[in-house]
Amino acid sequence: MSMLSSLQFLGLANCGLPNVDPAALQVNFSTSLEFLDLSGNNLGSVIPNWLLNLSSIRHLDLYLGFAGEAVSFPTEIINNLHQFAFLDLRDNSMRGELPKNLSNLCHLVELRLGDNHLTGDISVALGNPFSCLQNTLRYLDLKGNKISRLGDEIGYFKNLEYIDLSYNSIESPIPESLPQLSSLKYLSLSNNKLTGRIPESIGQLSNLESIDLSKNSIEGPIPESLPQLSSLKHLQLQKNKLTSGIPESIGQMSNLVELDLSNNLLKGVVTELHLANLSSLTSLVISSNELAIKIDPKVVAPFQPYSIDMSGCKVGPQFPTWLRAQRNVRGLDLSNANISDIIPHWFYDISFNIGTLDLSSNELSGEISLCNMKSLQGLDLSNNKLSGTFPECWKRLRQLRAINLGNNQFSGLVPTSLCSIKELSFLGLHGNAFSGSIPKCLSTMTDLAVLDLSGNKLAGRIPSWIGRMVRLNVLNLEFNSFYGEIPMSICKLEHLHVLNLAHNNLSGSIPLCFDNFIAMSSPMPFIMIYHYGFGVEVHLKSITKVYTEALQYLFSIDLSNNRLNGDIPTGLTCLHNLQNLNLSQNDLWGEIPRDF
Structure with missing residues (x-):
């Protein structure tokens, strides 16, 4: 490559390169190279000297570049190369604190440092209110590290569009300055130790499309302002300590695709008003709460979700007739839902797309007929009062992989029709x-x-x-x-x-x-x-x-x-x-x- 003095783009991703010999990449192109991708190779544990001479480099991808060896953060890169717009050092087992001179990268747009072992304070690393980085940075990925603090200083970076700080060790409330990030589209703070409440001002993030605050210790009610996020598509608040009821206005979020509020301390009643305009919804998960589902049986829900999970909620005593209009459900979980009823015949007629069905731990009675459920792979009807015989049509359900009919009232011989399901x-x-x-x-x-x-x-x-x-x-x-x-x-x-x-x-x-x-x-x-x-x-x-x-x-x-x-x-x-x-x-x- 010593003759390629005008080279600007060099892609060597996943080439299985051993410790790259400096002689193999001469510095003749050091003033011209702008894009370098060495991801998925093995550079050892030391940054090659030739890399520090690339004075024009703007895009550097070293994702999985150190082949799993534990390395310190390569501060030499930041000290020597200031023109970066894109820097990817993900998944390199890097240890130590976030470098304090990241703020020197005045052209940086995208920073990817996820899946390492970095510690420290994001605010210290990214700089003070006068840092030039706050004007350029749009994409920040620090997931899967050991970062302990996220302060209000994050609000200085008003051009940020993407923040992923999931799977860290952040022990603090959600910063009050977060709503100042008016350009933010994606926010993930899941799997941390966040406390306190979700700020009511979060409704000011009008461009937000995805928010994941799951698996923390967030308390208090769901903010009434949340439905103001008209662009929101993904809302994940599961596995926290949220209380009170679900705001009825959440039913006005017409762009919402995924809603997961499971495993909280939510109480109250869910009615058709909570679903009124959720026409884009494909996943509805509100399980493991103290919610009562009282949807008018005459109402036709405006959505056709692929997944519905209301386990642990009070859905019964009647089998929910509002499901009658649902034809696209692939996964349905109504386990432990206080249903004391038979499984109606219409349910079998509309469940031809269901892949997993969990109706366990209710008081369902009568016989079962699954002949139309040709997509069924997982079936759990355990802990009910079901009885009768197994229909011969089970022989045709050869896609089934898991069947749990335990703790019911079935009798007679073990049905030989089960033997046709060879991959069970x-x-x-x-x-x-x-x-x-x-x-x-x-x-x-x-x-x-x-x-x-x-x-x-x-x-x-x-x-x-x-x-x-x-x-x-x-x-x-x-x-x-x-x-x-x-x-x-x-x-x-x-x-x-x-x-x-x-x-x-x-x-x-x-x-x-x-x-x-x-x-x-x-x-x-x-x-x-x-x-x-x-x-x-x-x-x-x-x-x-x-x-x-x-x-x-x-x-x-x-x-x-x-x-x-x-x-x-x-x-x-x-x-x-x-x-x-x-x-x-x-x-x-x-x-x-x-x-x-």
């Missing part, structure tokens, strides 16, 4: 009144990660083909009437985290091959196959807990309350990850292994 990974039929034996056709469902048939009236021997389900993480057959020996083939289930065969009539000895449960012994945890956040009930002594993501950290074997005999296998002592082992109420003899 979660099957929960626990807490019903199913009888007979485990159907042999389940042996073809080799993708199952969770099989819970506990709390039924099943009998017979545990089939030897259970060993074909080599991806099982959870096998729960407790509280049935299985008899005979535990099949040796169960030891092929090396990914098991939870094995529960308690409260049956099993006899014989505990298989010596239990030390084949590699997930329970390996220091490297297995990645669990996990779908749709469905909970798995696990009984530990007299306590029943529901595990979701934490299931990957649980390791348990429960063989209690059977008629097992013989010695306790010493191989159990190899299961170093095991947290719960219950062998009580059996006929075991011999010594307790010394290495327990």
Whole structure:
């Protein structure tokens, strides 16, 4: 490149360059080069000297440029090169405080320093009210660092259009000066430790299109001025401590696409006025609040969202008829919503697009018919009062990946129509009144990660083909009437985290091959196959807990309350990850292994 004296643009992103040799990039073009992209390469941990000679450089991209090595912030770049309009040093494991001389970059428009380990005070780094940077900076990305303070000085940067300070350690209220950023379009302060209230003056940010204040400790009411943000498309306030009700005027935000107010302390009633003009809405999430949903059944909502989540709100007692006009819903969660009703026939007619459906923890009764739900992948109807038989049309629902029908009133044989769903990974039929034996056709469902048939009236021997389900993480057959020996083939289930065969009539000895449960012994945890956040009930002594993501950290074997005999296998002592082992109420003899 020594001959390219007029070169202005050089793109070398993701070229797998090792420590770039200065001889490979001579300084002949040092006065001409304006654009340099070295992202996704390996420059070692030291800034090459040739880089500091690029006196005309305006665009420098070193995103992932140091190949994961821990480096200090390259202050030499700022000291030597003052012409930057664009600087990207994201994801370089940079440590230390934000440099105090960032304010010297008087031409800087876009600053990207996200996903590092930088600390300090943004205000100190960006300069005082007279800093030239306040007139140029439009884009600020410092997400994923360890920044501790955001002061009112941020209000000096009136040309900022984009601010991302999410995933830091900011412990302070939202700056009162924030509404002075009249050009701001995007604001994310999520995953910090923000306190206090959302300023009422936030309604002055007339150009704001997206605001994310989720996962903080913000208190107080939702500002009445918020609906003044007529350009707002994304509003995320979930997982805070917001109180009072949702302002009715929020229903006038016609450009709003995403609304998430979940996991707060909101109270009051949500009516059709809250939805009046939300014609652009595609995601409505208000779950885990103390809200009562009282929408006039005659009103046709003006939106067609893809996602509706009102779990934990009081939607019932009737099944919400306003859903009848919704034809585009892909995800619907009305769990724990105080619904005491049957699932109306019209619901099955309009739910052909639904991919995930959660109606668990209500008091739904009657039979279920899912024949039209050809897009359904995740179904949770657990903890209701549903009964009847399973329609044969389930054979056509081959896209299903997770089914939880636990704790209902289903009876009869385990339906063989389920066996046609070959790629099912979660099957929960626990807490019903199913009888007979485990159907042999389940042996073809080799993708199952969770099989819970506990709390039924099943009998017979545990089939030897259970060993074909080599991806099982959870096998729960407790509280049935299985008899005979535990099949040796169960030891092929090396990914098991939870094995529960308690409260049956099993006899014989505990298989010596239990030390084949590699997930329970390996220091490297297995990645669990996990779908749709469905909970798995696990009984530990007299306590029943529901595990979701934490299931990957649980390791348990429960063989209690059977008629097992013989010695306790010493191989159990190899299961170093095991947290719960219950062998009580059996006929075991011999010594307790010394290495327990």
